[in-house]
Amino acid sequence: MTSRARVLSGFAVFGLALFFFPAFQEAMELPRFYVIFLLSIFFWIAQASSWNILTGFSGYFSFGQGAWFGIGVYSVAVLAGKHGWPFIAAVPVGGLLALVGGLALGLVVFRLRMLGGEIFALTTLAIAFVLAALARLTSAIDGGTGTFMTGTPIPEFLGEFNTAMYRMTLVVMLLTVLAAYLIYDSRLGWGLFAIRDDEAVAGGLGIPAFRYKMVALGVNAFFAGLMGGVWALQIGFVTVEEVFNIRVPLFVILMSILGGMRHWMGPVVGAIIIFTLSDRLNSAGLTDVNQIIIGSLLVILTLAVKEGIYMRMRDRWLTTLISMVGVMTIMAVFGLTTSLITGFAVAMVVTVTILLVPDRLWDRVRRGSDGGGGPPVEDGAMAEAGR
Amino acid sequence: MDLLVQGIVTGVLIGGLYALMSIGLSLSWGALKIINLAHFSFILLSAYLVYQLAISFSVNPLLLTLVVVPLFFVIGALMQVLIHRAKLDEFKSLIVTFGLFIILQSMIQTIWSADFRRIGSEVNVFEGGSIRLGDITLPYPVLLAFIASVAIAVAMSLVLSRTYFGKAVRAVAQDAEMARAFGIDPNRVAVLLSGVATAISALAGVFIAIGQALWPGLAVSWFGIVFPVVILGGLGNTMGALTAGVMVGVAAGVASVVWGPISAPLVTFVILIAALLFRPHGLITARSVA
Numbered sequence: 001m002t003s004r005a006r007v008l009s010g011f012a013v014f015g016l017a018l019f020f021f022p023a024f025q026e027a028m029e030l031p032r033f034y035v036i037f038l039l040s041i042f043f044w045i046a047q048a049s050s051w052n053i054l055t056g057f058s059g060y061f062s063f064g065q066g067a068w069f070g071i072g073v074y075s076v077a078v079l080a081g082k083h084g085w086p087f088i089a090a091v092p093v094g095g096l097l098a099l100v101g102g103l104a105l106g107l108v109v110f111r112l113r114m115l116g117g118e119i120f121a122l123t124t125l126a127i128a129f130v131l132a133a134l135a136r137l138t139s140a141i142d143g144g145t146g147t148f149m150t151g152t153p154i155p156e157f158l159g160e161f162n163t164a165m166y167r168m169t170l171v172v173m174l175l176t177v178l179a180a181y182l183i184y185d186s187r188l189g190w191g192l193f194a195i196r197d198d199e200a201v202a203g204g205l206g207i208p209a210f211r212y213k214m215v216a217l218g219v220n221a222f223f224a225g226l227m228g229g230v231w232a233l234q235i236g237f238v239t240v241e242e243v244f245n246i247r248v249p250l251f252v253i254l255m256s257i258l259g260g261m262r263h264w265m266g267p268v269v270g271a272i273i274i275f276t277l278s279d280r281l282n283s284a285g286l287t288d289v290n291q292i293i294i295g296s297l298l299v300i301l302t303l304a305v306k307e308g309i310y311m312r313m314r315d316r317w318l319t320t321l322i323s324m325v326g327v328m329t330i331m332a333v334f335g336l337t338t339s340l341i342t343g344f345a346v347a348m349v350v351t352v353t354i355l356l357v358p359d360r361l362w363d364r365v366r367r368g369s370d371g372g373g374g375p376p377v378e379d380g381a382m383a384e385a386g387r
Numbered sequence: 388m389d390l391l392v393q394g395i396v397t398g399v400l401i402g403g404l405y406a407l408m409s410i411g412l413s414l415s416w417g418a419l420k421i422i423n424l425a426h427f428s429f430i431l432l433s434a435y436l437v438y439q440l441a442i443s444f445s446v447n448p449l450l451l452t453l454v455v456v457p458l459f460f461v462i463g464a465l466m467q468v469l470i471h472r473a474k475l476d477e478f479k480s481l482i483v484t485f486g487l488f489i490i491l492q493s494m495i496q497t498i499w500s501a502d503f504r505r506i507g508s509e510v511n512v513f514e515g516g517s518i519r520l521g522d523i524t525l526p527y528p529v530l531l532a533f534i535a536s537v538a539i540a541v542a543m544s545l546v547l548s549r550t551y552f553g554k555a556v557r558a559v560a561q562d563a564e565m566a567r568a569f570g571i572d573p574n575r576v577a578v579l580l581s582g583v584a585t586a587i588s589a590l591a592g593v594f595i596a597i598g599q600a601l602w603p604g605l606a607v608s609w610f611g612i613v614f615p616v617v618i619l620g621g622l623g624n625t626m627g628a629l630t631a632g633v634m635v636g637v638a639a640g641v642a643s644v645v646w647g648p649i650s651a652p653l654v655t656f657v658i659l660i661a662a663l664l665f666r667p668h669g670l671i672t673a674r675s676v677a
Contacts, residue, residue, distance in 0.1 A: 061478065108664060118422055118477055119667050122614060126659045129611055133653035144649075246607065250489060253482065291493035298486030303473050 007181060015174050022163045032162065037279065037341060039166045042173035043231055044275045047248060048255040048267035049173075049180045050223035054216045056261030057189060059196030061117055064105070064124030066248040067131050068221040071098040072228025074135060077147040077238040087152050091168075091229035098225020099218050101127075106217045110210055125249075132244035146239040149232055168230045176223040180264040183219065192216055193262075251278075254298050258352075260308015269310045273348050280345040304356065312355040316362075323351040389522050394644035395637055396523050402636025403533030404598075406540060406629040407591040408609060409616040411463075411584035414543070417623020418560040419577050420477045421470060424484040427606040427613065428491035429585055433459055433592025434601055435499055441506045441596070448506055448597050449513070449531070455589040463585025467578045488606070496603045505600040513597050528598030535594065539587060540629040547625070556580055560623065611652050612639075615659040621669025631670065 022035050051065045072094035079090040105127060109120055135142040158164035183189045191212045194202035203209050232238055251274065252267070259270025274294075281290040313320045327347035330336075337343050357365070412426045433455045441448040475483060508514040513527040547553035555576045558566040563573040595601070616635050620627035635655055642654040 061481070116667075118481060119663050121478075121481060122422075122618075123660060123663045125610065126614070126656050126663070130653065130656045130660065133650075133656060137649060137653060246489075250485070253485070257482070288493055288497040291496075292490050295486045295489030295493065298489065299483050302479055302482045302486065 004185060007185075011174065011178060011181075015170070018170055019167065022159070022166055034341075035162050035166050039162070039169045039234075040279070041272055041275050042166075042169040043227060043234075044251060044255060044271040045268050046169070046173040046176040046223060046227040048252045048259070048271045049176045049264070050220045050227075051252040052256045052261055052264070052267040053180050053183055053223075054220040056256055056266065057183065057192035057196065058213055058216045059117070060213065060217075061121040062124045062217075062220070063121055063249045063253075064127050065220075065224055065252045066244055066246070067124070067128040068098040068102060068224035069228040069231075069248050070128065070131055070135075070243045071101050071221075072225030072230075073232045073235065073238055073243045074141055075225070076229040076232035077149060078141055080152045081147040081149050081232070081238065086155070087233065088155055091226065094229030094232075095222045095226030098228070099222040101225075102217045102221025103214060106214045110213050110217075128244050128249070132240050135244070136240050142238075142240055144240070146237055149236055149238060152233065154233065165230070165234055169227070172223070172227045172230055176227070177264070177268060179219055179223065180267075183216075184264040188212060188215060250294065250298070251275075254294060254301070257298070257301050257305065258309055260305075260310040262307060263310055266308045266310045269313065270308070273309070273352060276341065276345045276348060280342055309352055309355055316355060319354060320351055323347070323354055327351070390644050391641065393523055394640040396525070397529065398637035398640025399633050400525065400529040400533045400636070401640065402633035403536035403629070404529060404591065404594055404632075405612050405616050405636050406620075406632025407532060407536040407587065407594065409613045409620065409628045409632060410536075410539060410543065410625050411586075411588040411591075412613055413617045413620060413623055413625065413628050414584040414587075415581060416617065417621075418556050418580055419467070421475070421480040421581075422477060422484070423584075424481065425466070425487035425491060426484075426585075426588055427609050428488050428495070429459060429462070429588045430592045430595065430609070431495060431601070431603070431606045432491060433589035434596040434605075435495060435504070435592075437593050437596035438504055438506050438601055439499075441510050445510050448511055448593065452590060452593050455593060456586045459589035460582040460586040463588075464578045464582035466585070467581035470581075471574055471577065492603055492606060499601070499603070501603055503600040503602050506596060511597060526598075528594060532591075532594035532598065535590065536629060536632070539590070540625045543583075543587075543625040547623075552576075552579070608652065611656040611659055615655055615662050618659070618662045619666060619670050624669060627669055 018038070021038065024030075025032070025034055047065060047069065050068075051062065054060060055062050072091075075094035075097050076087065076090040079085040079093060080087045105123070109123055136144050139145075154161065154164045158167055183192070191202065191207040191209075194205065194207055195209050195212060199209055235242055255270035255274045256267045257270070258274060259268065260266030274297075278290055278294065281287075281293065324347045327350045328343045331343045331346060337346070408430055411429075412423060415421050415423050415426070436455055436458075437448050437451045440446060440451050440454065470480065470483075473483070506514070513531065516527040518525045518527075518530065545553075547556060555566065555571045558569065558571055559573045559576045566573055566576075595605075612635060616628055616631045618631075619634065620629070620631035635658060638658060639651040639655050642650050
């Protein structure tokens with residue numbers, strides 16, 4: 001089986017298993033909260049993965065995730081919430097409008113001249129604020145009053161509200177991650193990586209940098225908008241403050257940096273870890289502390305993590321497995337927690353901490369436990385072969 | 388018509404405050420290649436400290452300049468020491484200071500809550516006071532800020548062009564390694580400059596505490612004011628920042644009169660995007676740093 005077939009069948013297996021989880025939850029009488037928890041994770045995986053297609057692959061740092069997300073939310077809020085469009089029809093419009101917005105920005109920014117990365121970053125930061133001000137000013141969009149989404153019906157074949165939300169976020173999440181993987185594993189992906197490493201050289205090698213960057217930005221905006229459209233229902237009462245705040249860009253940046261921006265799986269892993277952690281802190285009533293921890297993590301991870309936690313997991317998969325299973329077993333046996341998610345969160349924090357041990361120290365610890373270990377030359381050769 | 392003239396005059400004065408808020412960021416970006424997003428929280432933190440000290444000890448808030456300016460000089464210098472240790476480039480500085488921004492914002496929100504805070508008029512002698520010139524009113528808080536801003540912009544511009552320290556800053560901004568070869572310690576220059584930049588931000592915080600009600604969301608709203616001023620003024624150009632500050636102030640002031648105050652952010656952010664895309668090196672091409 002080729003590597004691509006293996007990944008794609010992995011997608012199919014995971015997708016199917018997750019698709020039937022709500023039925024499983026009902027049959028097993030597990031807490032309803034699990035479904036909501038999972039659909040929130042799907043939302044963040046899609047946001048982080050789509051952001052990473054532009055920023056992780058091409059290296060153009062974007063603060064604009066909130067803008068694309070917001071276009072999606074407001075498209076649905078206006079079309080379905082105010083004008084009575086069917087929800088299912090409004091969601092793709094959200095994605096398409098975000099795509100148009102992304103391409104319009106790209107046309108200006110990427111065409112104008114070789115703008116520095118920091119100018120691109122600040123422009124994307126400003127876009128979200130312009131959209132927020134526009135929404136607040138225009139009564140056809142928001143006008144500062146907010147829009148109730150509670151009257152918008154969801155198609156019956158999707159099931160009751162939580163199940164329907166679960167299925168829709170799952171599908172959009174799978175599509176987004178699939179897009180990230182397919183781009184990563186293609187000519188386009190290699191081109192974007194070349195642009196990230198050195199745009200001038202990439203151009204010299206015949207990579208159509210402008211077109212590739214436009215595609216990356218467009219895909220990013222489209223999926224962010226699509227998920228935003230679905231999320232409009234989850235928000236319930238859509239306001240400018242709720243949509244265009246700093247939370248979405250902050251979280252996707254943090255998730256991708258933690259998970260690793262050089263691999264399509266990085267943001268997936270990062271989103272699971274960060275959302276679980278943040279959710280546990282919130283439910284423990286530590287909302288303010290939560291923000292402080294999130295900010296500190298961003299600082300520490302930017303300074304400390306070079307390639308992201310996902311690559312470390314792959315290199316030390318046995319350690320990861322032992323640590324996750326071990327901590328959760330210990331917590332279950334000693335009755336330290338009744339909540340599966342809390343156990344999972346604690347296990348993840350422990351595992352991430354172990355994985356963050358720098359390579360040099362790691363090698364020394366391992367060699368110590370092996371009783372001396374091999375000479376350093378052999379280590380180097382093995383590391384080389386491992387890649 | 389009078390309303391429009393008043394809008395322009397207020398815009399010019401507020402533009403002074405905008406410049407004062409921007410000079411610190413402009414200096415650190417231009418000379419140190421650090422885009423300091425925490426800058427916005429520093430201004431707000433300084434304003435909240437002034438508020439807290441003024442109401443706790445019933446002191447004239449303007450006197451508290453003597454407390455917050457040295458304090459933030461030290462904070463800025465310390466931050467630069469840490470940034471130097473971590474070897475951040477322009478890009479990573481953006482992410483790390485974004486994290487710092489989030490931390491400071493939630494600290495401010497935890498300590499002072501999301502409610503509006505204002506120094507009461509029994510302590511704030513400037514509250515409501517103004518000079519009248521015919522039909523035009525010049526409120527004390529913005530007038531003071533404008534004067535301070537002109538003074539700081541001129542002083543910093545002179546320091547950068549005339550003194551040894553200024554020469555060292557320009558040398559480091561151009562080529563840190565070459566400056567080192569000529570006997571300048573780039574790190575010392577950077578630490579000193581970062582301290583000065585943060586101290587100027589603290590001064591801006593004093594005038595904000597005197598002039599308006601404080602709430603945590605202010606820092607984010609300043610993005611749309613400070614960044615256009617910094618970019619249009621030219622990185623590291625303090626006189627340019629003053630000019631650009633007045634321009635942005637007038638634009639926002641006129642917009643408030645014509646389309647209502649809620650439109651001001653839209654106008655300044657559109658200016659920002661136009662500035663980023665079309666004049667990323669400033670309106671005035673001659674630059675004093677970098």
